[in-house]
Amino acid sequence: MKTIKSLTEAEIAELPILPDGWSWVRLGESIEVLTDGSHFSPKSIGKGYPYITVKDIKNDQIDFDNCSKISEDDYNNLVKSGCKPYKGDVLFSKDGTVGKVSLVSFERDFVVLSSLAIIRPFTSINSSNSKFLFWVFKSSHFLNQALKSKKGVAIRRIILRDLKALIIPFPPLPEQRAIVSKIEQLFSELDNGIANLKLAQEQLKVYRQAVLKKAFEGELTKKWREQQTDLPNTQNLMEQIRREWEEATKASGKKTKAVKNLTEAELEELSLLPEGWGWVKLGRVVWSVKDGPHYSPKYEENGIPFISGGNVRPSGVDFSNVKYISKELHEELSKRCKPELNDILYTKGGTTGVARVNTYDFDFDVWVHVAVLKTIKSIYPFYLQHVLNSSHCYRQSQKYTHGVGNQDLGLTRMILITLPICSFSEQEVVVQEIETRLSVCDKIEQDIETNLEKAEALRQSILKKAFEGKLLNERELAEVRGAEDWEPAEVLLERIKAERVKNGKK
Structure with missing residues (x-):
């Protein structure tokens, strides 16, 4: 891996102040591998080894059900070329729809196209948490940098050199783990709330149809009809x-x-x-x-x-x-x-x-x-x-x-x-009865949409706090800073540099 130019004091001065023990670094300085997949598309066959592209990254997961399949020979050649992700790697889309992310949390034989970058921490020295990197890549701070770095005319993409140069916050390893745990806890609560809101949306659809069904069975105007004499x-x-x-x-x-x-x-x-x-x-x-x-x-x-x-x-x-x-x-x-x-x-x-x-x-x-x-x-x-x-x-x-x-x-x-x-007169009453009920639905639905938008904004707010070092409370922070493997990010980064030199000599 080529040496990444470190941030200058002037560049760091323009960035937000981080907590003690944290450092701003370029992505390429903090990881072991940042490469991409195959730069040619092998022949797709009916059955074979999965070949993953950007379209197969859906909701942060890899969709193996609908992906292309390639032969064993093509697969082995691509593995030798470094196109195979391993457990603990993070995939980041750099072509087309830039910013799709997925954490490889399993062992499976598959390879990726060049539109996906493979990011791997230094596992030999336990340098960084894969889940921490995953959430960093999901943050608006990182995504905005990536989008600004896109180049090209017909196809806009971010090249590996520019991806390695993007800036990320780098806390000590115990704090990375604690931040990931807190993010997942808060997001789990948020996801439950979103699921309840979406369930309410579906229930509103059912209620709307129930209102229409009763309306056109004459149920909503039954009392009105009983009072009429000239229908x-x-x-x-x-x-x-x-x-x-x-x-x-x-x-x-x-x-x-x-x-x-x-x-x-x-x-x-x-x-x-x-x-x-x-x-x-x-x-x-x-x-x-x-x-x-x-x-x-x-x-x-x-x-x-x-x-x-x-x-x-x-x-x-x-x-x-x-x-x-x-x-x-x-x-x-x-x-x-x-x-x-x-x-x-x-x-x-x-x-x-x-x-x-x-x-x-x-x-x-x-x-x-x-x-x-x-x-x-x-x-x-x-x-x-x-x-x-x-x-x-x-x-x-x-x-x-x-x-x-x-x-x-x-x-x-x-x-x-x-x-x-x-009759026309009853049609008018039917519509009035329907719209009285559906107007309430409309108000509830608007409230649900507003809350869903707020939930997505809250998600980014949580990530922003996390990577500014403001997510953990004083008790949680004191606990992680007392961990045996806690050390300032600068020390950890020096060990990463030494490991990179060692690997380079090999």
């Missing part, structure tokens, strides 16, 4: 829907074939509804179902927003990352499919089966992945939004979504989705 019966409701659909399609000037009514056999397979409610197919309550262009239009820097399925969510349309088309193209596309106020936007490509009322009183266009549904007068738009997002309708949307690579919920299939319907 239409099911037969009158269905006749009104039929009449409005025919009037709307006739007014549009376009010939539209009516969707067949549900048969007796189909109705028998559906659940019973309250008096005055009925089952209909989606195509019976919307008089126009169109999607956007089936090609990618020419985009402009500014102009008319052009959205795709990923922009449509039950909470609204995300216009923050949309593309734009010219006004002329917008006018051309609007002749076939024009989203208007209170239309339903329904995703039919990518993530299918998500509905949202268009509440935006300005022009925008949709791609093929979004359908625009125009409702008859007897349908309250937000009622249709919620019912389409209910599990009953969502399951059908997935059944009608076809394709392997490019999945699509076809227009002629989506109109076959069955949904429960009631």
